Amino acid sequence: MTDHGDRDRIGDLCERALGGEAPDRARLELLLSVDEPDVAEPLFAAARALRARYFGEAVFLYGFVYFSTFCRNECTFCFYRIGNRESPRYRKTVAEVVAICRGLAESGVHLLDLTMGEDPAFHETGHFAALGELVGCVHEATGLPIMISPGVVPATAMRDLRAHGADWYACYQETHNRELYGRLRVGQSYAARVAAREAAAEAGMLVEDGLLTGIGDTATDRADSLLEMHAAGTDQVRAMTFVPQRGTPLGGVAPPDRMRELVTIAAMRLLMPNRLIPASLDVDGIAGLELRLEAGANVVTSLVPPTVGLAGVSQSELDIDEGRRTVAEVTPHLAALGLRPAALVEYRDWVSHRLTARTRRVAGR
Numbered sequence: 633m634t635d636h637g638d639r640d641r642i643g644d645l646c647e648r649a650l651g652g653e654a655p656d657r658a659r660l661e662l663l664l665s666v667d668e669p670d671v672a673e674p675l676f677a678a679a680r681a682l683r684a685r686y687f688g689e690a691v692f693l694y695g696f697v698y699f700s701t702f703c704r705n706e707c708t709f710c711f712y713r714i715g716n717r718e719s720p721r722y723r724k725t726v727a728e729v730v731a732i733c734r735g736l737a738e739s740g741v742h743l744l745d746l747t748m749g750e751d752p753a754f755h756e757t758g759h760f761a762a763l764g765e766l767v768g769c770v771h772e773a774t775g776l777p778i779m780i781s782p783g784v785v786p787a788t789a790m791r792d793l794r795a796h797g798a799d800w801y802a803c804y805q806e807t808h809n810r811e812l813y814g815r816l817r818v819g820q821s822y823a824a825r826v827a828a829r830e831a832a833a834e835a836g837m838l839v840e841d842g843l844l845t846g847i848g849d850t851a852t853d854r855a856d857s858l859l860e861m862h863a864a865g866t867d868q869v870r871a872m873t874f875v876p877q878r879g880t881p882l883g884g885v886a887p888p889d890r891m892r893e894l895v896t897i898a899a900m901r902l903l904m905p906n907r908l909i910p911a912s913l914d915v916d917g918i919a920g921l922e923l924r925l926e927a928g929a930n931v932v933t934s935l936v937p938p939t940v941g942l943a944g945v946s947q948s949e950l951d952i953d954e955g956r957r958t959v960a961e962v963t964p965h966l967a968a969l970g971l972r973p974a975a976l977v978e979y980r981d982w983v984s985h986r987l988t989a990r991t992r993r994v995a996g997r
């Protein structure tokens with residue numbers, strides 16, 4: 633796709649980003665359509681330089697606890713959509729979740745991401761108080777920062793989750809193209825998902841949004857997503873490649889090229905240099921970690937302990953039982969790139985500064 637003029641323009645906009653000038657829409661679209669490794673490399677190098685400027689060598693590590701895999705929704709991309717008989721269904725007790733979280737905390741993660749499907753046991757009964765209690769128990773047992781990924785929950789539940797110790801709310805739009813959204817999150821309100829992130833921010837939590845790529849999205853769609861995340865002040869911004877899942881409508885499609893995700897990570901870093909950007913182990917496992925870090929990511933997510941019967945989302949089993957999604961396995965890969973796991977205090981400081989800065993932004997409005 634890229635001619636000599638485009639290569640020059642990409643070099644120029646990387647220079648400008650390093651000089652503090654964020655790419656505009658046209659430049660973002662150009663970046664997001666890069667698909668050749670030699671054209672992408674200068675972009676990745678600029679993304680790494682910006683990461684170093686804001687975060688040094690420190691990388692944050694997130695433990696992932698998929699505590700209920702029951703779901704009432706039918707997202708076309710997801711292994712855990714309702715009615716898929718291929719996916720493992722389980723619901724961990726509070727005691728089990730607490731024990732798993734203690735283990736993750738001892739292993740050195742900086743945050744615990746408590747994730748569930750839109751489990752009818754909460755979503756159909758409205759019994760979100762039980763979620764708050766779960767967060768409270770994990771908070772008490774570990775003292776670690778907590779992210780909650782429960783799907784769309786009411787504003788009252790957000791306040792309760794915050795009160796019990798949740799620092800982050802994760803809820804991915806997947807795409808900011810409403811028509812594509814309608815084909816991915818079938819039957820789910822677009823506006824309600826946006827509103828849920830806003831409610832979480834109002835309740836005092838930091839917020840993560842994310843996009844899926846390789847699922848019918850164009851460079852224009854991805855540029856829209858990045859610009860919306862930028863405008864919303866989203867604290868953590870994610871891109872993941874769609875992994876086709878057996879037993880689902882899109883199960884038969886060819887695995888998408890990973891270059892799009894890598895280029896999206898780098899473009900996110902150029903547009904939003906001070907945000908957290910995950911390198912998820914849930915797409916290509918440990919083998920895909922270094923590429924994502926080299927594209928400018930600064931958080932490793934989806935660390936899952938072996939032997940406790942937990943699943944991933946887009947890779948339900950990859951590298952889990954082998955113990956390869958662990959701090960011990962990840963650390964040498966960081967070192968190979970001149971990076972290191974952050975100290976917990978560095979992570980806590982980042983979270984508290986980000987919250988304080990946001991309070992100021994809101995107050996100044």
Ligand code: SAM
Nearest residue numbers: 709710748749750781783804873874875945946
């Ligand atoms: N059920 C909640 C929800 O959907 O918001 C929480 C689960 S959330 C962790 C699931 C996320 O994993 C989705 O939003 C999507 O971005 C990602 N995901 C799910 N299936 C995937 C797949 N097959 N390939 C890549 N990413 C996937």
Ligand code: MD0
Nearest residue numbers: 781802912914933934945
């Ligand atoms: C991950 N499997 O980090 C997890 C998940 C949910 N907040 C995160 C998509 O890749």
Ligand code: SF4
Nearest residue numbers: 703705707710713749
């Ligand atoms: Fe359910 Fe979340 Fe999967 Fe959608 S992405 S089917 S809401 S678990």
